[in-house]
Amino acid sequence: MVALRKCSKCGVEKELCPEHFHRSKRCALGFGYTCKTCKLLALKLWKKANPDKAKAQKKRYQAKHPEKQEEKKKRWRANNPEKWKAQLKRRRGARKAREPEKYEAERKAQKQRARERLTDGYIKSLMVNANSLSRKDIPQELVDAKRFQLLITRKVKELEG
Amino acid sequence: MKNVNELRDQLADTFTALSNGDLEAKTAKELANLAGKMINSAKVQLEYHALRSDHDAKITFLHSTDK
Numbered sequence: 106m107v108a109l110r111k112c113s114k115c116g117v118e119k120e121l122c123p124e125h126f127h128r129s130k131r132c133a134l135g136f137g138y139t140c141k142t143c144k145l146l147a148l149k150l151w152k153k154a155n156p157d158k159a160k161a162q163k164k165r166y167q168a169k170h171p172e173k174q175e176e177k178k179k180r181w182r183a184n185n186p187e188k189w190k191a192q193l194k195r196r197r198g199a200r201k202a203r204e205p206e207k208y209e210a211e212r213k214a215q216k217q218r219a220r221e222r223l224t225d226g227y228i229k230s231l232m233v234n235a236n237s238l239s240r241k242d243i244p245q246e247l248v249d250a251k252r253f254q255l256l257i258t259r260k261v262k263e264l265e266g
Numbered sequence: 267m268k269n270v271n272e273l274r275d276q277l278a279d280t281f282t283a284l285s286n287g288d289l290e291a292k293t294a295k296e297l298a299n300l301a302g303k304m305i306n307s308a309k310v311q312l313e314y315h316a317l318r319s320d321h322d323a324k325i326t327f328l329h330s331t332d333k
């Protein structure tokens with residue numbers, strides 16, 4: 106037999122299950138007296154009426170559970186790669202406009218680091234100078250071979266002084 | 267060196283030998299030069315297929331695993 110409960114807010118009788126009522130140890134039969142729809146609506150209204158408190162509460166929660174936030178961000182980035190790319194582009198643009206000199210200096214340093222470390226991106230950029238070839242066309246094996254060739258050339262230069 | 271994997275392995279060995287002092291700088295330089303030519307010729311083949319929009323084309327040097 107299915108147990109039913111009348112919501113104390115809307116008065117609608119609903120099935121007493123986690124789908125319709127939040128769990129509560131204090132209430133009879135382990136479920137709250139207000140249905141989920143009413144609770145969520147009340148929460149939404151409260152947030153609208155108390156934006157500062159809601160913001161503070163959210164911040165407190167995020168500080169308390171940083172790993173959950175990171176997981177959530179990762180999930181969003183994986184599910185919305187285009188949006189994430191656009192967001193990064195926007196942020197870069199904003200940063201460039203805000204601190205142009207610092208931005209340029211950091212970019213230069215980043216390029217220098219890539220050159221020193223012989224990253225895949227740097228090696229591919231060397232190989233795609235011809236305009237018909239794109240980075241994704243270059244297989245990883247060829248990048249690895251090119252990396253060793255550059256390493257040898259550098260080492261020879263170093264030995265020859 | 268029949269394919270890119272062999273070329274990579276050969277270059278890795280050359281680099282190790284050069285670092286250990288088992289190989290002369292001049293020899294290593296020649297090997298690196300030769301490797302550069304092979305890599306560039308593979309790149310030209312890639313460019314050719316990219317220009318023809320033939321992205322699934324099989325390039326023997328890049329895709330063969332024969333020893």
